[in-house]
Amino acid sequence: MNDGVSLKADCSQCQALCCVALAFDRSDMFAIDKPAGVACPNLTPDYGCKIHAKLGELGFSGCQRYDCLGAGQRIVNEVFPDIDWMKATLHLPVIMESFAAMRKVHELLELLFTAQKLPLSRKDGATCLQLIAELSPASGWQAETLREFGDSDIRQRVDVFVKGLRNLPKFRIQAQK
Numbered sequence: 001m002n003d004g005v006s007l008k009a010d011c012s013q014c015q016a017l018c019c020v021a022l023a024f025d026r027s028d029m030f031a032i033d034k035p036a037g038v039a040c041p042n043l044t045p046d047y048g049c050k051i052h053a054k055l056g057e058l059g060f061s062g063c064q065r066y067d068c069l070g071a072g073q074r075i076v077n078e079v080f081p082d083i084d085w086m087k088a089t090l091h092l093p094v095i096m097e098s099f100a101a102m103r104k105v106h107e108l109l110e111l112l113f114t115a116q117k118l119p120l121s122r123k124d125g126a127t128c129l130q131l132i133a134e135l136s137p138a139s140g141w142q143a144e145t146l147r148e149f150g151d152s153d154i155r156q157r158v159d160v161f162v163k164g165l166r167n168l169p170k171f172r173i174q175a176q177k
């Protein structure tokens, strides 16, 4: 059960948030240095990538490896549906902050969805469901609630819960999938 949340990135429904929000350090994965909040020079005005077909060849394998776990399209379509950040860069700081928080929400959900596939005790199953519900608010996420998420203790609670499952025989196998 995953409450319909997709953890698969759909770049066609996004505004290339990773191409502006993330900082790149020049390395064997990124050919350039780029600070967070500055658009990648390869980004096109329609949120495409000038070098998409040659990312690896041109030294940008880090872009191929990055996975937002579906956070990007949620931020664009659910949290800021009326904002096109290239035309309204004033909003970029809050969009970036929300994107970082949503990425973390999805990371925690991925762990919990994995845990749900295990033979959990009734108590652990209920805890898992409760944590998923907290990370899937019925009214959706907003910039304010994502900010509150950053200050809340749910990350620690998921961490404690997942660590408590370590001794389940299938956990390591599932977690690696």
Ligand code: SF4
Residues within 6 Å of the ligand: 009, 010, 011, 012, 014, 015, 016, 017, 018, 019, 066, 067, 068, 069, 070, 071, 072, 073
């Ligand atoms: S933030 Fe995610 S969905 Fe958006 S362009 Fe990047 S990988 Fe694709």
